[in-house]
Amino acid sequence: MQVEVKLHGVLREILPTAAKGRTQLQVEEGSTVADLLEQLAIRRRVLVAVNDQAETEPAYVLQEGDHITIFTAVSGGAAHHSSSRHF
Amino acid sequence: MPYGYNGRVLHIDLSTEQIQIEEPPDSFYRKYMGGSAMGLHYLLKESPAGIDALASENVLCLFAGVLTGTPISGQSRLTAVAKSPLTDAVGDSQSGGFFPAELKFAGFDGIVIKGKASKPVYLWIKDGQVEIRDASHLWGKITGDAEAMLKEELEDERIEVLQIGPAGENLVRFAALISMSNRANGRTGMGAVMGSKNLKAIAVRGASKPEIADRKKLLALTRAGTKAFPDSDVFGLGKYGTAEVVMPQNRAGGLPTYNFNSGTFAHCEDISGETMFDNFLLGADRNMQNTKGRDTCYSCTVRCKRVVEIQEGPYPVDPHYGGPEYETLATFGSYCGIDDLAAIAKANEYCNKLGMDTISCGATIAWAMEAFSEGALTLQDTGGIDLHFGQTENMVRLVQMIGRREGFGDLLAEGSARAAARVGRGTEEFLIVSKKQETPAHMPQVKPSLSVIYATNPFGSDHQSSEHDPSYRFYPERMAEIGLTDPQPKLAFNEEMMRFAMVTQHLYSAMDSINVCQFVYGPAWQLYSAGELAQAARAVTGWDVSVEELLELGERRLNMMRAYNAREGLGKNEDQLPEKMFKKGLKGGRSDGYKIDHQAWLKLRDHYYRLCGWDVDSGTPTRQKLDQLGIGWIAGTDALQQAA
Numbered sequence: 001m002q003v004e005v006k007l008h009g010v011l012r013e014i015l016p017t018a019a020k021g022r023t024q025l026q027v028e029e030g031s032t033v034a035d036l037l038e039q040l041a042i043r044r045r046v047l048v049a050v051n052d053q054a055e056t057e058p059a060y061v062l063q064e065g066d067h068i069t070i071f072t073a074v075s076g077g078a079a080h081h082s083s084s085r086h087f
Numbered sequence: 088m089p090y091g092y093n094g095r096v097l098h099i100d101l102s103t104e105q106i107q108i109e110e111p112p113d114s115f116y117r118k119y120m121g122g123s124a125m126g127l128h129y130l131l132k133e134s135p136a137g138i139d140a141l142a143s144e145n146v147l148c149l150f151a152g153v154l155t156g157t158p159i160s161g162q163s164r165l166t167a168v169a170k171s172p173l174t175d176a177v178g179d180s181q182s183g184g185f186f187p188a189e190l191k192f193a194g195f196d197g198i199v200i201k202g203k204a205s206k207p208v209y210l211w212i213k214d215g216q217v218e219i220r221d222a223s224h225l226w227g228k229i230t231g232d233a234e235a236m237l238k239e240e241l242e243d244e245r246i247e248v249l250q251i252g253p254a255g256e257n258l259v260r261f262a263a264l265i266s267m268s269n270r271a272n273g274r275t276g277m278g279a280v281m282g283s284k285n286l287k288a289i290a291v292r293g294a295s296k297p298e299i300a301d302r303k304k305l306l307a308l309t310r311a312g313t314k315a316f317p318d319s320d321v322f323g324l325g326k327y328g329t330a331e332v333v334m335p336q337n338r339a340g341g342l343p344t345y346n347f348n349s350g351t352f353a354h355c356e357d358i359s360g361e362t363m364f365d366n367f368l369l370g371a372d373r374n375m376q377n378t379k380g381r382d383t384c385y386s387c388t389v390r391c392k393r394v395v396e397i398q399e400g401p402y403p404v405d406p407h408y409g410g411p412e413y414e415t416l417a418t419f420g421s422y423c424g425i426d427d428l429a430a431i432a433k434a435n436e437y438c439n440k441l442g443m444d445t446i447s448c449g450a451t452i453a454w455a456m457e458a459f460s461e462g463a464l465t466l467q468d469t470g471g472i473d474l475h476f477g478q479t480e481n482m483v484r485l486v487q488m489i490g491r492r493e494g495f496g497d498l499l500a501e502g503s504a505r506a507a508a509r510v511g512r513g514t515e516e517f518l519i520v521s522k523k524q525e526t527p528a529h530m531p532q533v534k535p536s537l538s539v540i541y542a543t544n545p546f547g548s549d550h551q552s553s554e555h556d557p558s559y560r561f562y563p564e565r566m567a568e569i570g571l572t573d574p575q576p577k578l579a580f581n582e583e584m585m586r587f588a589m590v591t592q593h594l595y596s597a598m599d600s601i602n603v604c605q606f607v608y609g610p611a612w613q614l615y616s617a618g619e620l621a622q623a624a625r626a627v628t629g630w631d632v633s634v635e636e637l638l639e640l641g642e643r644r645l646n647m648m649r650a651y652n653a654r655e656g657l658g659k660n661e662d663q664l665p666e667k668m669f670k671k672g673l674k675g676g677r678s679d680g681y682k683i684d685h686q687a688w689l690k691l692r693d694h695y696y697r698l699c700g701w702d703v704d705s706g707t708p709t710r711q712k713l714d715q716l717g718i719g720w721i722a723g724t725d726a727l728q729q730a731a
Contacts, residue, residue, distance in 0.1 A: 008334050009323040009326070009327055009331050010322060020365065021361070044318075044320070047335060047338075049338055073561065074324070074331055074612075
């Protein structure tokens with residue numbers, strides 16, 4: 001299934017510059033937020049927010065068409081950190 | 088003389104042109120370490136109680152720290168301390184750059200400035216020699232021009248200059264001290280204090296580096312930080328600057344919008360760090376932002392400062408004046424309902440040219456915009472300037488008018504609290520201030536412990552005086568290092584969060600005294616842990632410095648400030664939060680309806696006082712607390728006797 005991913009800050013460098021952090025990704029049915037981070041090889045401490053949520057747990061199971069926003073951990077802006085993880 | 092220091096403090100009386108050099112004992116250095124605490128020592132001892140902050144009796148103290156000028160990252164910091172003309176409380180402000188390290192190389196740990204020169208002067212400090220020189224030809228010049236003239240006059244391109252711009256000369260109450268034409272000791276109006284003394288600038292140059300006790304250990308720590316940087320949380324700060332936080336702040340509903348009426352700005356992406364990186368940083372047209380569009384402080388691996396260049400359009404920006412920080416993007420941007428990053432960068436350029444704090448300047452304009460939008464200010468008041476939210480061109484125009492005290496800008500140059508008091512007509516209800524200082528761009532509605540820190544902080548609302556709430560949950564291992572082992576749920580506002588606020592406040596307070604950058608050593612923005620900060624201090628001084636000693640240093644500095652305020656007649660009555668934060672829920676976004684529970688806040692403010700060891704009725708440190716911190720001498724002066 002396909003989900004839409006928006007990467008912020010230095011996470012944008014995972015994608016080609018022209019993408020400016022936006023991409024559509026194919027993920028397996030039943031994939032979680034944690035699986036998505038593995039797939040993107042994100043090793044940083046991050047904050048993930050799916051659709052309209054302020055933060056989303058790593059165990060959340062992704063749905064077709066989900067909009068997933070991923071931020072790096074930043075102090076002043078890290079208003080909702082609990083779903084984040086540190087590899 | 089202790090390792091790491093010059094062992095020399097410069098005293099200047101501008102009224103008498105007397106220059107003295109003091110060599111304090113080692114015990115003095117160990118107790119205060121540097122920066123803010125060291126400056127407070129002199130402010131408390133040498134300035135009389137109850138003075139006008141712009142009177143010649145005010146004492147302006149400028150101090151570097153023990154690590155300043157060594158090779159480790161995040162150490163080139165300067166703290167300015169004096170009575171604040173904005174808050175009438177203790178004033179305190181930090182900045183980085185190269186001036187702090189060069190001051191150490193020039194032979195001094197700090198400068199204590201008293202009196203008032205009879206005409207504009209500047210100080211020239213080179214290799215331990217000091218001169219007071221005529222600055223009549225520099226008066227009225229913008230910072231970049233004055234700096235260039237000094238370099239030519241002193242025939243040395245490598246001097247470092249700390250100066251005021253026209254705003255400081257004009258006694259704008261939130262005028263800043265500026266170095267490199269783009270670094271600001273921005274908060275609490277230290278530039279107005281310097282201007283009131285007819286002191287335009289301080290130029291420094293030197294070749295002596297204080298001796299380090301264990302150079303090998305310090306270099307090992309330095310290399311470890313550089314190696315850890317690419318994988319650290321502070322890496323993104325280096326690349327995108329503090330502007331990196333615009334988007335996550337907005338996502339959390341914590342980006343101040345329309346003068347704190349909302350925490351969500353529909354156009355946040357237009358003023359984000361990513362947009363600045365892609366379009367406005369120097370070198371963006373050649374994909375060379377990382378080499379051209381970033382700047383640094385002395386010997387720092389992070390390189391978080393921005394360099395913006397705009398050549399075309401209505402808002403051309405000269406890269407000499409740097410680029411906007413997060414606070415600047417938010418206060419001139421979302422706070423004012425403005426989504427034009429070029430205009431914000433232009434406002435930032437004017438603040439650096441004229442020498443003003445971008446936070447107070449932007450937030451004061453936002454106050455005027457809300458008052459205007461609500462009909463409490465009219466075109467007659469503003470001299471015909473339309474100040475509805477989002478009036479981009481007029482915002483930029485007003486910044487210049489404030490710095491030069493022209494027209495309506497003359498009123499706003501007093502700061503929003505004094506302006507509201509003068510205008511009346513209900514404009515007070517739009518104020519976002521604590522102790523008359525405009526509130527930074529972090530919202531207590533989504534970080535509740537900040538509500539008590541903003542109110543009680545001795546120098547007015549400040550976002551860099553304690554760790555922000557989510558860090559307790561997010562960095563449990565780092566918080567445990569300073570004894571915080573009970574993380575609380577999201578938005579918790581309780582006694583444990585007050586303990587979190589106080590303990591992290593002590594660490595931040597220590598960082599402002601040992602004088603290091605909070606982005607490098609802070610509990611959350613961390614390249615080095617608190618334990619590693621203690622190790623660095625041990626390596627430089629040879630003293631057995633511990634984390635506990637650092638926390639006590641921070642507590643000592645905080646209590647010195649509260650004692651100073653008590654002397655000036657400020658206490659619990661001044662520890663207030665803007666009424667709007669209690670009465671009006673935020674509108675829209677993920678923080679829709681959020682406000683602070685007033686009754687809970689009152690109880691927790693008292694709890695915070697108790698944790699601090701302060702009298703709950705007055706908010707003043709007890710004699711027992713001052714004795715415990717080794718500063719009982721303050722109670723022996725008139726500081727607390729007047730308060731009692």
